[in-house]
Amino acid sequence: MESEASRKHPIEVVPPEVQRFVLDRIDSIAQLEAILMMRNSPDTWWPSSTLAERLYIADETCRAELDALCQQGLVRGREEHIGWSYRYAPSNGDLREFVDRLVYYYAHHLVPISNLIHGKPRTRIHEFADAFALKKKDR
Amino acid sequence: MVIAPIVMYGLCMFTALLCAWLLLQAYTKTRYRLLFWCSVFFCIAAMNNVFLVLDKVVFADVDLIVYRYAVALTGLMILLPALILEKEV
Amino acid sequence: MTPLAHILLGAVVMGDVIAALFFVRFWKMTGDRFFLFFSASFFAIAVSRLVVDQSIPPFGMEAFGYLIRILSYLFIIAGILYKNRGTRISGTLAPPSTVFPQEHLS
Numbered sequence: 001m002e003s004e005a006s007r008k009h010p011i012e013v014v015p016p017e018v019q020r021f022v023l024d025r026i027d028s029i030a031q032l033e034a035i036l037m038m039r040n041s042p043d044t045w046w047p048s049s050t051l052a053e054r055l056y057i058a059d060e061t062c063r064a065e066l067d068a069l070c071q072q073g074l075v076r077g078r079e080e081h082i083g084w085s086y087r088y089a090p091s092n093g094d095l096r097e098f099v100d101r102l103v104y105y106y107a108h109h110l111v112p113i114s115n116l117i118h119g120k121p122r123t124r125i126h127e128f129a130d131a132f133a134l135k136k137k138d139r
Numbered sequence: 140m141v142i143a144p145i146v147m148y149g150l151c152m153f154t155a156l157l158c159a160w161l162l163l164q165a166y167t168k169t170r171y172r173l174l175f176w177c178s179v180f181f182c183i184a185a186m187n188n189v190f191l192v193l194d195k196v197v198f199a200d201v202d203l204i205v206y207r208y209a210v211a212l213t214g215l216m217i218l219l220p221a222l223i224l225e226k227e228v
Numbered sequence: 229m230t231p232l233a234h235i236l237l238g239a240v241v242m243g244d245v246i247a248a249l250f251f252v253r254f255w256k257m258t259g260d261r262f263f264l265f266f267s268a269s270f271f272a273i274a275v276s277r278l279v280v281d282q283s284i285p286p287f288g289m290e291a292f293g294y295l296i297r298i299l300s301y302l303f304i305i306a307g308i309l310y311k312n313r314g315t316r317i318s319g320t321l322a323p324p325s326t327v328f329p330q331e332h333l334s
Contacts, residue, residue, distance in 0.1 A: 124171050125225060125254050129262045131165030131174060132158075132311045143291070147298050154301040157308075208236035215243030222250045 011112045014105050021098040022116050025072040029117055030055050031065045032106065035074060035099060038088035045078065045085040074099065148192055155185035176221035183214035237281060244274035265307025272300035 011019065026032050033055055038046055052062035066086045069075040073091035077084050090096040106113045159181035166174035187210045194203040248270035255263035279286060279293030 123226065123257060124169075125173070126258050126260065127165060127169050127171050128162075128174060128177065128254070129258070129260050129311065131161045132262065132308050134161075134308070134312050143294065143298075147294055147301075150298055150301045150305075154304050158304065205230065205233045205236060208233060208240050211240045212236055212243065215240065215247065219243060219246055219250075222247065 011116065013109055014112055014116075015101075018098065018101050018105055019116060021102060022113060023120065025074060025095075025098075026102075026117060027068055027120065028065060029114060030057050030061070031069055032102075032113075032117065034062075034065060034086075035069065035088065036103060036106070038075065038086065039099065039103070042088045045080075045087050047080070047082055047085045049083060051086065144195070148188060151188040151191075152185055155181045155188065159185065173221050173225050176217055180214045180218040180221075183210060183217070187211055187214070234283070237277060241274045241277055244270045244277070248274065262307050262311050265303050265310060269300045269303035269307070272296055272303060276300060 022032075026035075034051055037051065037054060038044070048062050048066055049059055051066065052059045055062060057065070063084060066075060066077060066084070070077050070086070073095060074088070075086050076089040077086045079085075090099060102113070159178045162174045162178035162181065165171070166178060187207055190203060190207050190210060194201075194207060248267045251263045251267035251270065255261060255267065276293045276296035276299075278284060279296060280290050281293075282288070282290060
């Protein structure tokens with residue numbers, strides 16, 4: 001006998017607020033994996049080169065992805081002599097809770113979450129607006 | 140009301156050049172072509188502002204409106220294709 | 229004004245309106261209200277060109293047209309101020325009590 005969950009459309013098993021969180025805050029699988037990795041040792045400052053290596057992406061790409069996560073208030077960055085390092089640091093309890101829930105759903109429903117992220121329209125027009133941000137936002 | 144034209148000229152130059160500068164800076168960092176063309180547009184807008192002053196003050200007896208519109212249109216014909224084709228980058 | 233000038237005026241106004249509409253679209257795409265300021269600026273420039281031109285109504289409002297032009301530049305400045313609201317000049321090391329960044333969708 002088929003279970004309820006398998007007869008539903010895959011994305012229905014993920015609650016709408018978690019979907020919304022993913023759509024609003026996470027731009028790529030690399031960002032999601034980075035959060036998971038950093039969350040596993042939350043007190044560690046991860047150098048971006050280490051993260052780039054673990055995520056199999058280029059250093060510059062890694063920096064950009066982590067900066068985006070800083071903008072979203074999920075991660076904090078600091079400049080060290082070897083370059084930038086980042087740490088898992090959600091800026092409030094709600095974000096922390098959403099990440100915890102997301103971790104659960106990503107572990108149990110990987111495909112719907114991945115599809116959600118891949119389905120996001122990829123444009124660069126936000127860079128136009130970013131050009132006018134005169135001061136670097138606090139990390 | 141001599142102040143108003145000076146305000147308009149100064150504000151236009153400041154705003155247009157600021158936009159051109161910020162966009163050019165961002166282009167050098169990100170290589171996002173749209174930013175370059177937008178920067179060019181704002182440079183042309185600043186230049187047109189100079190033509191406005193030339194029209195009203197220096198060559199007050201001649202109407203340069205056709206040239207000013209032509210310059211404005213040139214700027215837009217650089218900006219609009221860039222905006223329309225934005226998805227390429 | 230010559231007919232050529234009027235043709236060019238029409239083209240330029242149309243171009244400004246189209247640019248304004250693109251910025252409306254960018255706002256819808258990103259949710260960033262910053263683009264609306266640019267949109268307002270281009271709409272205002274288009275309106276100011278029409279008001280300044282003395283062969284189409286409204287007549288005799290050239291000065292008011294230039295005021296609208298000033299408004300269009302103020303929209304851009306307002307947009308830049310909006311973009312930079314709440315940011316602080318940050319040092320290289322963020323202190324523990326740092327205020328965290330704004331919501332991404334503003």
